[in-house]
Amino acid sequence: xxxxxxxxxxxxxxxxxxxxxxxxxxxxxxxxxxxxxxxxxxxxxxxxxxxxxxxxxxxxxxxxxxxxxxxxxxxxxxxxxxxxxxxxxxxxxxxxxxxxxxxxxxxxxxxxxxxxxxxxxxxxxxxxxxxxxxxxxxxxxxxxxxxxxxxxxxxxxxxxxxxxxxxxxxxxxx
Numbered sequence: 001x002x003x004x005x006x007x008x009x010x011x012x013x014x015x016x017x018x019x020x021x022x023x024x025x026x027x028x029x030x031x032x033x034x035x036x037x038x039x040x041x042x043x044x045x046x047x048x049x050x051x052x053x054x055x056x057x058x059x060x061x062x063x064x065x066x067x068x069x070x071x072x073x074x075x076x077x078x079x080x081x082x083x084x085x086x087x088x089x090x091x092x093x094x095x096x097x098x099x100x101x102x103x104x105x106x107x108x109x110x111x112x113x114x115x116x117x118x119x120x121x122x123x124x125x126x127x128x129x130x131x132x133x134x135x136x137x138x139x140x141x142x143x144x145x146x147x148x149x150x151x152x153x154x155x156x157x158x159x160x161x162x163x164x165x166x167x168x169x170x171x172x173x174x
Contacts, residue, residue: 047168075165103141113162127153
């Protein structure tokens with residue numbers, strides 16, 4: 001086995017060790033699909049929203065070249081995907097990088113509510129606590145840097161243009 005084969009094998013072993021056992025993983029090369037809503041509830045051992053590393057869904061390819069493979073998390077309803085350029089997310093961030101997240105909404109099947117703000121409002125609650133913060137992405141889903149007050153499993157309620165979704169994101173200790 002060549003060095004590339006050993007590298008791929010090592011990556012597969014590492015991913016397998018980090019993949020939760022409460023649901024099937026997306027095989028390499030397969031199109032990623034949203035997890036069913038029941039899979040988004042926090043598991044007893046950690047956050048419920050799995051970080052995917054397969055292809056982004058076709059509707060989230062805008063601005064990417066080729067077949068984009070990047071860490072991402074689907075909203076529980078599949079209405080939005082968080083593309084994690086700052087993966088793993090950390091708090092505090094001590095390496096000079098950012099917790100950059102590109103929020104990509106699934107194309108709407110109906111016209112947006114004209115009375116609803118397009119701003120993406122993120123209400124984040126630290127799992128197991130009353131700690132709650134709000135972050136906003138002006139103009140709606142798009143590029144952002146989302147820092148939260150401390151490491152842990154954060155449940156995010158996401159609202160924009162009359163639409164909603166939820167997901168959990170893990171922020172590791174800096």
